[in-house]
Amino acid sequence: MNVDLYELVRGPLMSSTLILFLVGLAFRVFQFFKATTRLPRTAPPVNDRRTVKQRVNETIKTVPRILRKVRIHYRNSIFSTTPVTMWITVVYHVILVLAVCFTQGHNVLLDLSWGFSFPSLPEKTMDMLTLFMIAVSLYYLFRRAFSTKFKFPHIFRDYLAILATALPFVTGFIAYHQWFDYRTMIICHMLSGQLLLIALLYTKLGHTIFFFFGRIYLHGELNLTRGTRAWVPDQDLDRLPGPVSENAIDEHYIRHMLDQKKTQMKIMLQYCSRCSNCAKSCFLYVNTRDASYIPSQKVFVSLGKLYSTKGKVQRQDLENMVDSLWNKCVLCDRCYCPIGLKIPEMISLARTICRSQGVYKTYDA
Numbered sequence: 001m002n003v004d005l006y007e008l009v010r011g012p013l014m015s016s017t018l019i020l021f022l023v024g025l026a027f028r029v030f031q032f033f034k035a036t037t038r039l040p041r042t043a044p045p046v047n048d049r050r051t052v053k054q055r056v057n058e059t060i061k062t063v064p065r066i067l068r069k070v071r072i073h074y075r076n077s078i079f080s081t082t083p084v085t086m087w088i089t090v091v092y093h094v095i096l097v098l099a100v101c102f103t104q105g106h107n108v109l110l111d112l113s114w115g116f117s118f119p120s121l122p123e124k125t126m127d128m129l130t131l132f133m134i135a136v137s138l139y140y141l142f143r144r145a146f147s148t149k150f151k152f153p154h155i156f157r158d159y160l161a162i163l164a165t166a167l168p169f170v171t172g173f174i175a176y177h178q179w180f181d182y183r184t185m186i187i188c189h190m191l192s193g194q195l196l197l198i199a200l201l202y203t204k205l206g207h208t209i210f211f212f213f214g215r216i217y218l219h220g221e222l223n224l225t226r227g228t229r230a231w232v233p234d235q236d237l238d239r240l241p242g243p244v245s246e247n248a249i250d251e252h253y254i255r256h257m258l259d260q261k262k263t264q265m266k267i268m269l270q271y272c273s274r275c276s277n278c279a280k281s282c283f284l285y286v287n288t289r290d291a292s293y294i295p296s297q298k299v300f301v302s303l304g305k306l307y308s309t310k311g312k313v314q315r316q317d318l319e320n321m322v323d324s325l326w327n328k329c330v331l332c333d334r335c336y337c338p339i340g341l342k343i344p345e346m347i348s349l350a351r352t353i354c355r356s357q358g359v360y361k362t363y364d365a
Helices: 005-035 052-061 063-076 083-102 104-114 123-146 156-176 182-202 204-217 251-260 262-271 283-288 295-300 303-308 315-327 343-356
Strands: 036-038 229-231
Touching: 005 036, 005 104, 005 182, 005 204, 005 262, 052 063, 083 104, 083 123, 083 156, 083 204, 123 156, 156 182, 156 204, 182 204, 204 262, 251 262, 251 303, 251 343, 262 295, 262 303, 262 343, 295 303, 295 315, 295 343, 303 343, 315 343
Parallel strands: none
Antiparallel strands: 036 229
16 A cells, blocks of 8 residues: 555644644643642722723823833843844744744645635745744854853753754745755655644743743743732642751652642753853853853753752762852842743752752851
């Protein structure tokens, strides 16, 4: 029995990918709302008896104050400290969404398989946006390899995430211009696009989706909105650590503490793309230009190690974390993550775990 690979990829495999994506997206949304709770109102609702005209006039009067707050918010964020990189990143992610939903070829497939389609961007416009995406992906690769902000141990998955994002655009560009064999390239394009959709939910590329929850729903000083939700513990810390000898480690208690914020910790370590855009929000990094001061890096060398080993560490491992957790961090709570991850909470958790084992910063007399 001969199988037409193109029809297999275009039909059943594409439909299965879309269904898996939608199911996974629903699960991620459910996971977020289950792991967070709505913050209580700061004041009871007031019965507003003003007329519509009065409310409009008062709203107009508050516009200068709102604009001033927006200006302060912008100056305190990394959009002010690294504007070029951040705006390139914003445009990059916006194009990623536009390409998935508003490319003419994608809409043709949607119409054939599912009987509906979205409006389509002009092909020439999409062609130029594709070139921009390829160029920015190359910029990310070179920055990851050579920038002084990335002088920490590289993870293969970091490069793989960039390549996985760029591959659908590269193959789509080649197929559109009909370089090489068209049928082969369009199959590669569809397969790489399907892999990207799955990766958006199950890899660090999920930060593209988590952004909307982290920056809109979660409460935070520099968020896009005031935020109405906050993380809740997965379980209560219902017991204190037992006595620990000088060289011993209570692995069971470390796991008990890790389980307390398991969901939040997992999301932090999974969705952090190690973009290092949080670097300039740390005044210690700004003064030293040392990559070990980057907030996300301090999380990975401490809590990341505890999480990956499930608490099975030696006392020396905990003592090696003291420098990153205390000497290189003052917990000023100014870590600004573009997608809204709570870096200070994770560093605080790592400190608490170390203290529970009698490991902490000491001072000479």
